Amino acid sequence: MFAQALPLLTALLAVGVMGYAAAEGNQALMAASAVLLAALTTALSGLVRWIDLIAYPVAFLGFMALFPQQLQLEDLLTAALILMGLFLIIYREQLNISELHWQQRTVGALRSGSERLAQAQTAEQVIEAGTEMIHELGLAPNLAYLAYRGGSPQILAARGAFEPFLRQPIFPSHNDSRSVQADHWVVEEALVRLPREQRGRYLAVPVSNRDTQHLGTIVLARPGAADFQSDNLGVLESFTRLMGAQLGQFAAIDELREAQDLSLKALGGTLEQRDDETGGHTGRVVELSLQLGRALGFSEARLTSLRWGAYLHDLGKIAIPDSILHKPGMLTPAERKVMETHTRVGYDLLQNLHFLPTETLDLVRYHHEKWDGSGYPAGLRGTEIPETARVFSIVDVYDALTSERPYKDAWSQQQALSEIRKQAGQHFDPHYVDVFVRMLQEEGAGSLLEQ
Numbered sequence: 127m128f129a130q131a132l133p134l135l136t137a138l139l140a141v142g143v144m145g146y147a148a149a150e151g152n153q154a155l156m157a158a159s160a161v162l163l164a165a166l167t168t169a170l171s172g173l174v175r176w177i178d179l180i181a182y183p184v185a186f187l188g189f190m191a192l193f194p195q196q197l198q199l200e201d202l203l204t205a206a207l208i209l210m211g212l213f214l215i216i217y218r219e220q221l222n223i224s225e226l227h228w229q230q231r232t233v234g235a236l237r238s239g240s241e242r243l244a245q246a247q248t249a250e251q252v253i254e255a256g257t258e259m260i261h262e263l264g265l266a267p268n269l270a271y272l273a274y275r276g277g278s279p280q281i282l283a284a285r286g287a288f289e290p291f292l293r294q295p296i297f298p299s300h301n302d303s304r305s306v307q308a309d310h311w312v313v314e315e316a317l318v319r320l321p322r323e324q325r326g327r328y329l330a331v332p333v334s335n336r337d338t339q340h341l342g343t344i345v346l347a348r349p350g351a352a353d354f355q356s357d358n359l360g361v362l363e364s365f366t367r368l369m370g371a372q373l374g375q376f377a378a379i380d381e382l383r384e385a386q387d388l389s390l391k392a393l394g395g396t397l398e399q400r401d402d403e404t405g406g407h408t409g410r411v412v413e414l415s416l417q418l419g420r421a422l423g424f425s426e427a428r429l430t431s432l433r434w435g436a437y438l439h440d441l442g443k444i445a446i447p448d449s450i451l452h453k454p455g456m457l458t459p460a461e462r463k464v465m466e467t468h469t470r471v472g473y474d475l476l477q478n479l480h481f482l483p484t485e486t487l488d489l490v491r492y493h494h495e496k497w498d499g500s501g502y503p504a505g506l507r508g509t510e511i512p513e514t515a516r517v518f519s520i521v522d523v524y525d526a527l528t529s530e531r532p533y534k535d536a537w538s539q540q541q542a543l544s545e546i547r548k549q550a551g552q553h554f555d556p557h558y559v560d561v562f563v564r565m566l567q568e569e570g571a572g573s574l575l576e577q
Contacts, residue, residue, distance in 0.1 A: 141181050148185040151193045153201065156185055157208050164215050182209060238262065243368070249376040250282070253342075256333075256369030257283035263365070265358055266348035268324055271333070272296070272312055273342030279312045282342070287324045288316070313345055326350045329359065333366045335374025342373075386481060387434070394437035397444060407525060412436040414521045421565045422517065422558065428485060432514045435489030439518060442472030442490075466502045469494055488512035493519050496553045508555075516555045520546060520562050523553070539566070 140163040147156035160182040167177055186205045190197055242255035257271050268286035272279055278295040281288055296315045313330045328347040334340050344366055346354075394408045415436045419429050443451060446468055450461045457465060473491040476482055492506060492515035499507035527542040537545075543563055550559040 141177075144181055144185045145188070148188040149192065151189060151196060153189065153204065156182070156189065157204075160185075160208060160212060161215075164212050182212060240368070243372050246372065246376075249373055249380065252369065252372045252376055253283045256365070256372070257285065257344075259369070260344060260346075260362065260365050261285045263358075263361065265354065265362065266327075266329070266346035268320060268347040270316055270345045271342055272316055272345060273333075279315075281316060287320045287347070288345075291316075291319050313343060316345055317347060320347055323349055327353060329354050329362070331359070331362050331366050333370040333373065335370050335377065337374070339374070339377075341370055341377065344369075383430075387430075390434050390437045393441070397440060407529065408437060411439075411518070411521050411525050414525070415518050417565060418517050418521060418558070418562055419514075421561050424513075427483070428514070431483045431485035432489065432517060434482065435486040435493075435514055436518060436521075438472065438476065438486070438490055439493055439522070440468065440472065441475055442468030442470065444475075445471045466494070469503050485512060485514045489514040489518050491515075493522060495519070497550075497555055498552050501553075511555075516558055520554050520558055523549075524562075 140159045144156050144159040144163065147153070147159060163177070163181060182205075238259070240259075242258065243252060246252040246255050253271055253273075257269060261269050266286075268288050269284065270281045270288040270291075271283040273282050274280070275282070276295075278297070280293060280295055281291050282293070284292045296312060298311075298315065310330075313328075317325050317328055325347040326349045328345065330346075331344045332340055333342045333344060344362070346362075394412075397408075412433055415432050416429055419432045424432065446465060450457065450464055453461070469491050473487055476487055476490060489512065492504065492512055495501035495504065495506045495511045495515060496519075497508060497511070497516075499505050524542050524546060527537045527545060528539060530536040543566065546554065546559055547563060550556040
């Protein structure tokens with residue numbers, strides 16, 4: 127506490143000495159105390175840092191009033207030079223302090239932003255973390271990240287006056303032939319949404335990945351007429367490169383996952399052509415499995431595992447002879463044993479696809495297990511059965527009951543749900559059955575299956 131007050135107390139003492147020097151007509155002492163005062167106050171905040179430019183002229187005017195007969199031309203020149211020197215000292219020190227504060231903000235924003243970027247699990251989280259990181263630089267109160275979603279530019283993250291327009295598509299304000307891919311046009315259309323006084327000066331910096339692929343644009347806008355400094359722009363570009371590199375990684379991962387998803391979907395559709403003459407089974411069980419998974423609160427990662435498992439659940443039937451696979455009647459015990467091998471065969475075939483999560487492999491292997499332990503291939507019981515397999519077993523049986531087969535007619539939805547309820551606690555997880563039945567009883571829930 128005392129250490130903080132010492133500079134201010136010393137500055138007050140310097141002011142007192144300056145007044146004493148003026149009263150005694152000692153210009154040398156007055157100049158020395160002015161230099162000391164400048165050294166003490168320039169590091170302080172507020173108007174007190176400029177007090178020397180007031181105290182010294184007042185002291186000199188007091189000297190002139192008290193000793194007019196001593197005043198000479200060189201005294202006026204000396205005072206003017208001292209005053210100019212004080213101004214330069216204070217001004218230069220303030221520039222140094224401002225630069226130090228800017229560096230501190232930059233380091234702080236980089237440290238906290240890097241941590242948030244490293245923790246981000248999705249591209250949206252990267253965008254939000256990067257936007258906050260740049261906002262912490264304090265360059266402008268209004269900030270937006272512009273990028274294309276669904277073919278239209280949008281503000282995907284915002285601070286300040288841009289916030290009311292978050293997630294809103296940006297359309298041309300004039301019906302002309304300008305391309306919506308022109309970045310300058312998108313920036314202009316985003317800026318006109320702000321009140322004029324909030325966009326006195328603006329800055330737009332592209333965000334690109336390491337391959338210089340354009341991913342979006344950071345837009346800063348602030349009131350007033352003060353231009354952005356060149357060093358500000360350099361730091362901002364460095365931050366956007368960091369943000370773009372992280373976004374580029376997620377974009378590459380998304381592209382890979384999309385390719386994987388399309389490949390697995392195509393594989394599931396190909397297998398369906400051999401097993402399901404009526405068609406559509408894979409698409410129906412995938413969609414309904416995802417519905418049930420969402421109703422149960424599954425994470426996006428688990429929903430992906432569930433979807434991929436639904437695509438591939440009958441992969442092992444590729445090894446089942448057509449005489450068994452397409453037999454119109456009931457299977458013999460020996461044929462049933464052969465049919466039951468499809469879960470193990472499918473699981474074994476998928477071992478070489480190292481990107482598949484464990485929950486996808488579990489679904490393929492265990493979707494014929496039963497809650498009471500009477501299923502196959504391992505006779506798992508209750509919660510020993512993986513969650514994705516428990517979800518899919520309900521959906522798979524429901525679709526089999528409501529679909530026409532060579533050996534049976536399609537059941538009605540009500541008949542199928544009655545059978546599903548009856549098997550709760552025996553074939554199926556009773557809690558999952560309750561959620562499934564409630565889900566299908568909601569308005570319009572059954573229309574998807576009847577299309």
